[in-house]
Amino acid sequence: xxxxxxLWGRFVYRFFWSLLWLVxxxxxxxxxxxxxxxxxxxxxxxxxxxxSYLDTPVxxxxxxxxxxxxxxxxxWHNRFVGGFLSIVGGFPVERGTxxxxxxxxxxxxxxxxxxxxxxxxxxxxxxPVVEVDKMHHGPAFVAARAGVPIIPMGIAGTSHAMxxxxxxxxxxxxxxxxxxxxxxxxxxxxxxxxxxxxLTEEVRWxxxxxxxxxxxxxxxxxxxxxxxxA
Numbered sequence: 712x713x714x715x716x717x718l719w720g721r722f723v724y725r726f727f728w729s730l731l732w733l734v735x736x737x738x739x740x741x742x743x744x745x746x747x748x749x750x751x752x753x754x755x756x757x758x759x760x761x762x763s764y765l766d767t768p769v770x771x772x773x774x775x776x777x778x779x780x781x782x783x784x785x786x787w788h789n790r791f792v793g794g795f796l797s798i799v800g801g802f803p804v805e806r807g808t809x810x811x812x813x814x815x816x817x818x819x820x821x822x823x824x825x826x827x828x829x830x831x832x833x834x835x836x837x838x839p840v841v842e843v844d845k846m847h848h849g850p851a852f853v854a855a856r857a858g859v860p861i862i863p864m865g866i867a868g869t870s871h872a873m874x875x876x877x878x879x880x881x882x883x884x885x886x887x888x889x890x891x892x893x894x895x896x897x898x899x900x901x902x903x904x905x906x907x908x909x910l911t912e913e914v915r916w917x918x919x920x921x922x923x924x925x926x927x928x929x930x931x932x933x934x935x936x937x938x939x940x941a
Contacts, residue, residue: 716777720798724777727799735772738882739872744928745889745921749774754821754859755892756850758914760841760922761830762933763869765880770828770866773887778826781813814853821857829853831914837875839926839933841919843912851910855902860892861914865921867929874934886929890921 716724735741749755757778759770771778777800784803787793793803802820804813820827829850836845854861868885893913896906926933 716798723798724800725775728771728775731768732772735769735885738880739769739868739885741769741772741868741885741887742928743773743887743889744924745891746773748862748889748891749776750826750860750892751776752824754824754857755826756821756854756859756861757826757828757864758831758850758861758918759828759864759866760918761832761835762837762866763835763873763875765869765873765885766830766835766866767828769869769885770864770887773864773889774826776826778828779820780828781817810849814849817849817853818857821853821859827853831911831918835875837934838936839922841915841922843915846911846915848907848911851907851914852902854895855898855906855910858895858897860894861910861917862892863890863914863917863921864888865890865918865923865925867922867925867931867933870934871931875937884929886925888921888925888928890917893917 759766767780779800779802781804782796782801786796787803802816804816817827817829831847831850832841832845833847836842850861865888866885868883871881872883872885873880896910898906
């Protein structure tokens with residue numbers, strides 16, 4: 712899980728990040744609110760809401776820092792693709808690997824002082840509400856183990872640009888709101904389940920608040936769940 716980028720790697724990363732920034736700015740006219748909440752140094756977990764496949768590339772535009780993210784190990788079977796993903800921040804996790812192994816890999820990234828992106832809802836969800844039963848405890852557990860803050864983020868507009876089932880990305884304004892960092896609880900030894908549960912709920916509220924503000928600033932409501940339910 713190599714993480715140190717040489718001079719060439721840093722150049723390649725900055726080149727592709729800048730290129731993607733220009734494309735996203737032109738296509739989505741995105742706005743970032745609360746960018747000062749992202750530390751310029753040190754580790755943290757960025758926890759965005761997840762409503763579209765675009766959340767990963769567009770959400771990565773909130774900072775020029777190289778943020779790490781998990782990817783399917785099979786993507787690294789192609790040497791070129793794997794090398795590129797590693798440069799832009801990806802690291803492989805084998806499909807079928809126990810959650811504990813994946814979380815350990817995330818903890819190692821944070822212990823090296825690198826920022827990490829984790830979607831607490833796991834896969835893409837629908838609707839304006841960040842639901843309790845859709846939240847995963849992984850980010851809170853890793854944050855507590857590594858002693859790093861979790862930063863909630865709301866993204867509005869990506870689901871309009873590329874809703875579920877869409878094959879074409881429509882030009883649509885996007886607003887990203889970065890919430891205030893939620894500090895990790897101080898624990899020694901084993902992380903109690905109650906601590907993880909409480910932190911997960913605090914993160915959910917932070918994501919919901921950022922998501923609501925993002926839509927308020929966008930000036931349009933979140934898309935409802937399929938079938939019209941909230």
